[in-house]
Amino acid sequence: MTPEPEAVDMLPRERPTMNAAAWIGVVVVGFWILIALVGSSLAPFEEGKLVTTFGYGPAGKITLLGSDYIGRDVFSRLLIGARLTLALALITTVFAFVVGLVLGFAAALSSGWLDTVLSRGIDALLAFPSIILALVAITALGSSIPVLVAVVGLIEATRVFRLARALAVDLSVTEFVEVARARGEGTWWIMRAEILPNTLFPLATEFGMRFTFTILLLSALSFLGLGVQPPLADWGAMVRENISGLLRGSMAPLAPAAAISSLTIGVNLIVDSFVRDYGAKADL
């Protein structure tokens, strides 16, 4: 409790990056990517096969995690569902990034009526909590895989837009962009060759964060019964199907929920070590 060290302490101290934590993240995410690729051939049972004649069979020798509400093997469905869960989230995030980046960069570089229209429009969409916006859109369009990708993708694109525009606005006044403009390069060329390479690092971080929010929003919708529809099942839908098993102590609803959590925590551990280096954390 000497004054000097304490005084230094008052100024925020940068902690070293948690490399170990980031590596845990890499292992967990890598594991699930592997399962998404080969899980269906590892699964001991087929997706729809009834392994017990009653619902919520106990975890045991034959079924590692027990059976679900109509007696299907939870472990097999978990492995098989990994592909749909990850692929859907990845496609949606990529879609969100393409839309958000193109519009965000275009808005920043044009800085005329296009910027005003896009920014105000996006601000209006940001006034909705994302799940409420998704619910409204799904009421109108019904739920199907393309609708889910489009709706969740556009919701996440509003967040990408904000970051992309902010990054590009800073770059649009730099000398090298002005030189490119003076040279007569088009907006598309400047976006691709000048802006994008200089924003890759924050965008990569944002991609990780958006990926986790996409998984969470998609599985929340599936959990509410408004996402992936039967007979298909992603992890969120598996939680929904089996939620009544909770009262019987079944692992059927907990296992897929834990799988989602491990995946998102894994991605966030990686992102976190990125962000700490970068120094700023984007908001929710």
Next chain:
Amino acid sequence: MHAIVESASPSKAGQTSLPKVASLLIRRLSLGIVTLWITSVLVFVGTEVLPGDVVELVLGQGATPESVAAIRKSMSLDRPAHTRYFNWLVGALQGDFGRSLAGDVAGTAESGREVAGLIGERLGNSLRLAGMTAAIAVPLSLLIGLLSAMFPGGILDRFVSIAALCAISVPEFFIGSLLVMLFSVMLGWLPAIAYLSDSQTLWETLRAIILPVLTLTFAVLAHMARMTRASLLSVLRSSYIETAVLKGATRWRVVFRHALINAIGPIANVVALNLAYLVGGVVIVESVFAYPGMAKLMVDSVSSRDIPVVQACALIFCAIYVGLNLVADMVAILANPRLRNPK
């Protein structure tokens, strides 16, 4: 520096600068109202204009021409969209959201319940859930945030950092399921289903609501503490704090006497933003516990495509969300000495 200016001449500065702050507040308020109006347009357009024929969606395959015509008339779908929007908005502003489509299948258009009545009882339940969560989570997270900002890199700080990472990663239905597994199934202390009725005693209501409240608290607590910490730390980085530290002020004095006053604005902002985040969390938590709140009503209405109910719920949720963001910004304006005391 700001703290010194403020304590030196608080009343005088307050008087001379009132119009400036007032104009900022009015501008922010009108922006909020415009935003809310735009969300109402989006909700209306999204649910009524996009899907083609709403009536056939509602009635499905078994629609007879008579029932379609009856519902079209009852929903005034024979009128142009802007007239319908205007009527809907005027009604909504007076608390009249039209009638639910549930029970309309026979074509007896007036059989649906008043949406306002349906929502009224549910909104109270949702507000009670969010209110109790806020009452627990806000003071607790402010305390934790404050302590972890005072001792950055300490055990508490590290723990909260990990907890916040988990809390934003883990879906609310997982936290809820784990709590049910622990407290309802294994320990048998609390009910798994949040059943509410008028005949319950206060104790029974509390028992029913405690798991949903705990779930929501877990969802926001660590994150709110983390953001509080960040707000306070950014103030602690200022040079006037360094001056205070160098002149030998104790850690507690620096934080409570010098830093906190300038962090109130950002911290109030953090609180309001996290309460707004609860709006989304409520949707999931009410479904996990079958809690009879407005979010559950909205989800059920989305499944049955009961459009008037969805519109009303979406509008109310957005109003709360926009309102909380508005409060956050207005507190920030009020708490900023630079805006209160312009040169």
